[in-house]
Amino acid sequence: MRKKILLSGFIILTLLVSGCSESEDSTVKSDTTIDNPIEQPIAIDPYKTAGWYGKTVVHATAEDGKVYSHKSAGVFGELVQSSDDKDQHDIPGYGPAKLQIVFYKPEWGDNNGYYFSDYRSYDDNSKQVWTFQVLNTYVEKNPDYSVDLSHAFVTISLPAIYDVRYKEDNGGITYKESSESNITLLNRLTLVDVDNNTAYSVSELQTASLNMDGKYTRTFRWVLGTVDQDDYTPLAAPQRASGRNSATTAFDVEPIQQNSGNFGLPPR
Numbered sequence: 001m002r003k004k005i006l007l008s009g010f011i012i013l014t015l016l017v018s019g020c021s022e023s024e025d026s027t028v029k030s031d032t033t034i035d036n037p038i039e040q041p042i043a044i045d046p047y048k049t050a051g052w053y054g055k056t057v058v059h060a061t062a063e064d065g066k067v068y069s070h071k072s073a074g075v076f077g078e079l080v081q082s083s084d085d086k087d088q089h090d091i092p093g094y095g096p097a098k099l100q101i102v103f104y105k106p107e108w109g110d111n112n113g114y115y116f117s118d119y120r121s122y123d124d125n126s127k128q129v130w131t132f133q134v135l136n137t138y139v140e141k142n143p144d145y146s147v148d149l150s151h152a153f154v155t156i157s158l159p160a161i162y163d164v165r166y167k168e169d170n171g172g173i174t175y176k177e178s179s180e181s182n183i184t185l186l187n188r189l190t191l192v193d194v195d196n197n198t199a200y201s202v203s204e205l206q207t208a209s210l211n212m213d214g215k216y217t218r219t220f221r222w223v224l225g226t227v228d229q230d231d232y233t234p235l236a237a238p239q240r241a242s243g244r245n246s247a248t249t250a251f252d253v254e255p256i257q258q259n260s261g262n263f264g265l266p267p268r
Contacts, residue, residue: 047165051122053077060152069101072117081117089119094136127225134218154210192221
C-alpha cells in the first residue's frame, strides 16, 4: 500500500514539473517570435528638380547720403519649364525709375526691351551669361520726380542661390525653393563690370569699389562658368523697346505681385 502511494505521488510530481516546463517554453516563444512584421510604407516625394534662381541686390548712394534701391527686380536663373527666349517667367519692366536693375534683351525682336527677370532653360553643365543694367532716370526739368545718381556709389550683391523644385498640381505647376543657399553654384558665378573691363567673384563684391562713373546706365554681366573675352564686349546702343517697356513714364516702380507672394520664385 505504501509503495502505491509513493508511486502515485511521484507520477503527479513528474506531471507538474513537465507542465511548468512546457508553460515556460511557451511563454519564451511568444515573447521572442514575430510572425507578421509590419513594414512602414515608403514616402514618395512629389517634387522634382526644376532648377535654381538668384536675386541681384543693387543700392546706389547719392551725394547727399540718401540710399536708393530697386527691390522687385534682378532675378535670374534656370528652369526646366523655361526657354532661352522670352517665356512666362520673364517679367517685363515697368518703365523709367530713379533707380532700376533690368535685363536688356535687344535680341528678342518684337519682345525686345527691359525685363525684371530672366529665366533660361535648365542645363546643369553649360555656360550661361545674363546681361543686366543699372539705370538712373534723371530728368533735369523735373527734379521733383527724379534724382541725379550719375556719380553715386553702387553696391551689387548676390546673397544666395536657391534650388527650385516643382510638382504638377491640378493641371498647373507648384514651385518650392530650398531653405539654404547652393554655395557650390554661387561660387561658380562671376560679376563682369563691362564698362570697366573688370571681373569680381561673389565674395569680392563685398569690398568692390563701384560707381555710376558719370553715367545714367551701367552695364554688368553675371557669368556662370569660365569668363572669356567675349563677356567684356560692350552692348550696342539700345533700341526703342516695344510694348509697355517704353510706353510708361512712371518714376517709381511698384512691387510685382506673384502667385508665390515672394518675389523670386517663378510665377505659375
